[in-house]
Amino acid sequence: MRILFLDHTAALGGAELYLLDLAPAFAPPGEVVLFEEGLFTAKLRAASIPVAVIAAPRALHRVARESGLAASLGAAPSLVGLAWRVAQKARAFDVIYANSQKALVVGSLAALLARRPLVWNLHDLLTTEHFSQLNIRIAVTLANRFVRLVIANSEATKEAFLRAGGRRPVVVVHNGIDVSRFTTVDPERLRALRRELRLGEGPVVGLFSRLAPWKGQHVLLEAMALLPGVEAVLVGEALFQEEQRYAQQLRERAAQPDLRGRVHFLGFREDVPVLMQVVDVVVHTSVAPEPFGRVIVEGMLARRPVIATKAGGALEIVRPGKTGLLVPPGDAQALARAIQYLLMHPNEAYQLAQAAYEDACMRFSLEAMQAAVGQAVSSCL
Numbered sequence: 180m181r182i183l184f185l186d187h188t189a190a191l192g193g194a195e196l197y198l199l200d201l202a203p204a205f206a207p208p209g210e211v212v213l214f215e216e217g218l219f220t221a222k223l224r225a226a227s228i229p230v231a232v233i234a235a236p237r238a239l240h241r242v243a244r245e246s247g248l249a250a251s252l253g254a255a256p257s258l259v260g261l262a263w264r265v266a267q268k269a270r271a272f273d274v275i276y277a278n279s280q281k282a283l284v285v286g287s288l289a290a291l292l293a294r295r296p297l298v299w300n301l302h303d304l305l306t307t308e309h310f311s312q313l314n315i316r317i318a319v320t321l322a323n324r325f326v327r328l329v330i331a332n333s334e335a336t337k338e339a340f341l342r343a344g345g346r347r348p349v350v351v352v353h354n355g356i357d358v359s360r361f362t363t364v365d366p367e368r369l370r371a372l373r374r375e376l377r378l379g380e381g382p383v384v385g386l387f388s389r390l391a392p393w394k395g396q397h398v399l400l401e402a403m404a405l406l407p408g409v410e411a412v413l414v415g416e417a418l419f420q421e422e423q424r425y426a427q428q429l430r431e432r433a434a435q436p437d438l439r440g441r442v443h444f445l446g447f448r449e450d451v452p453v454l455m456q457v458v459d460v461v462v463h464t465s466v467a468p469e470p471f472g473r474v475i476v477e478g479m480l481a482r483r484p485v486i487a488t489k490a491g492g493a494l495e496i497v498r499p500g501k502t503g504l505l506v507p508p509g510d511a512q513a514l515a516r517a518i519q520y521l522l523m524h525p526n527e528a529y530q531l532a533q534a535a536y537e538d539a540c541m542r543f544s545l546e547a548m549q550a551a552v553g554q555a556v557s558s559c560l
Contacts, residue, residue: 180557182209183272185265185289187235187281189217190418191447192389193473194302197332197354198278202228204549209272212265214281233264235285262288269293273560276300277326280318287325296327296559300552301349304339304491308467309393319344327559330552332471333492350555353495354473355548358540361452361480372457376412376443382522383410385458385483387451387474388465390417390426395464395488397429401511404437406518412443414454455481460521460528463487466509472496476543479503479535484528486517496543502535 182205186198199222202211206228213220214235223230236257266289269275277286277299290297299322305315322329322345329349331337337349373383384403388394396413403411417426433442448454455461461478463469468491475496478485487493489505497503504521506513521528 180205180209180274180553180560181272182206182274182276182556183265183269183295184209184211184276184278185282185286186211186219186278187214187285188279189213189215189219189232191218191222192418193471194279194300195219196473197300197302199223199226199228200355200357200545201549201552202226204553210268212268214261214285231268233261233268235261235281258285258288261285263292265289266292269295274298274556276556278302280314283318283321283326287321290325297325298328298330298556298559299326300330300332301336301340302332302470304336304468304470305343305345306339306468315343322347328555330555333495335468335491335495336470350551352548352551352555353543354471354476355545356473356476356480356539356543357545358480361455361477361482363482364453364456368453369457372453376445376457378410378412378443378457381408381410382460383412383458384460384462384518385412385414385455385478386462386464387414387455387477388463389415389422390429391419391422392425393465393467395466395509397432398464398466398509398511398514399462400429400432400438400442402515402518403441405512405515409518409522410441410443412445412454412458414445414448414451416446451477452481455483458483460518461485462514462518463493464514465490465493467491468508469493475503476539479532479539482532482536484521484532485535486514486521497535498538501531502538503531 210229211223212231212233216232262285269289270293275286275290275295275297277283283299286297326347329347331349331351332354334351337351386399417423461483463475465488471492475485475487485503487497488508490508497505499505504517506517
């Protein structure tokens with residue numbers, strides 16, 4: 180089975196990390212096509228995954244999640260040429276696999292031209308909290324017209340698609356994580372890393388996500404103001420232009436007297452599995468429902484107690500009181516209380532972390548994800 184994977188960006192977001200884990204099971208003989216060069220391209224090549232870049236026009240990259248009619252229409256003429264080039268390549272493959280919404284737009288036309296089935300891996304909640312109404316309508320219309328099968332990363336994502344008017348068959352395949360990346364780190368190495376990061380001897384909370392308003396880093400900062408003596412590391416950076424202002428606001432808030440010196444911005448890091456073992460608690464703070472919540476599973480695999488927001492895909496990952504804690508989205512006081520509880524009850528925190536590790540290994544393995552995707556795609560041929 181030869182799969183042509185499409186993704187619009189070379190920035191490393193959650194969908195791209197997913198594809199980096201998925202593609203080795205199918206490529207070669209499959210191949211990944213990106214619409215720009217960047218870090219993701221380099222990562223794929225380093226993993227010996229065949230990758231080609233078919234550069235997209237600027238108009239396509241300028242269309243954002245919240246874009247309206249003008250931006251979408253402005254990108255339309257340039258899509259034809261891009262889709263034609265993708266279609267030419269797709270004729271050598273059995274199926275086109277769109278891994279993002281922009282890839283869906285291009286892939287729909289390419290699938291029509293190449294006469295190949297199209298599979299869409301839906302990583303997003305199609306709600307107005309995440310997208311403009313126009314972009315939701317475009318995605319659902321294209322899916323209903325051109326897509327043979329939708330693979331959703333959670334039940335929450337599936338339900339949002341159906342509520343938005345989706346009528347294509349949907350299979351839910353949860354993200355799988357490579358457990359081997361989360362082997363236990365030697366305590367001395369962890370102590371050395373704490374010194375390198377200039378962390379004190381007190382407790383440390385970790386938040387691992389790109390810096391974006393809906394990811395809720397500001398909620399953690401307000402919770403930190405209620406937790407004197409606790410430090411926080413924020414791992415991730417703003418990927419898109421509209422997120423740069425938010426990142427600056429976070430840094431300005433962290434510089435205020437009540438937080439000064441306690442919040443550490445680490446930017447993008449390659450050593451997330453190790454960094455997660457440096458912290459005492461991993462938090463997930465999204466203020467809008469998360470489609471899945473990859474970082475939650477990673478925290479579980481790192482054997483750290485996890486606190487997540489009670490919405491979206493997180494509800495399918497965390498078993499409250501058994502494998503983690505859930506708090507209402509946007510509630511800094513509830514988050515602070517949950518952090519304080521885990522820090523004051525280390526035995527219970529340890530038990531939660533151990534149970535979470537075992538649960539994550541069983542339900543979110545890389546092998547299970549790859550097998551489920553392979554079975555789903557085969558059903559389209």
